[in-house]
Amino acid sequence: MKMAEQIIELDIVMGSLSEIHSDANVPRNVRAKMELIINTLKEETELLIKVNKALNELDSIGSDVNLQAYTRTQIWNIMSALEKM
Numbered sequence: 001m002k003m004a005e006q007i008i009e010l011d012i013v014m015g016s017l018s019e020i021h022s023d024a025n026v027p028r029n030v031r032a033k034m035e036l037i038i039n040t041l042k043e044e045t046e047l048l049i050k051v052n053k054a055l056n057e058l059d060s061i062g063s064d065v066n067l068q069a070y071t072r073t074q075i076w077n078i079m080s081a082l083e084k085m
Contacts, residue, residue, distance in 0.1 A: 006047060006085055014041060016078050020071060027066045033057055051082050058082075 001009070020026055021034035037054045061067070062075045 001085060009081055009085060010041065010047075013078055013081050014038060016074060016081075017041075020074055023071070025068065026071055027064070030061055030064060030067065030071070033061050047085065051085050055079060055082055 017034050017038050021031050021038065023031075026034075037057050040053045040057070041050050043050055058075055058079050062072060062079070067075075
């Protein structure tokens with residue numbers, strides 16, 4: 001994937017993460033982790049490192065029993081997008 005495509009894809013992922021973060025129906029602990037992931041992806045480190053950190057956090061969130069099916073699907077879609085980078 002080219003650098004410009006990665007930047008566009010990262011912007012889309014950040015928007016999706018922000019959407020989950022601002023959803024009042026999402027459990028507070030999950031919203032807090034979303035904020036952590038957003039901040040991780042904003043760091044000035046290598047893209048691969050940021051993506052791997054985000055994927056690890058998202059993987060742990062995806063198995064949260066308190067998540068609604070819709071939110072879980074959103075998280076899986078975000079993970080899929082990150083894995084393509």
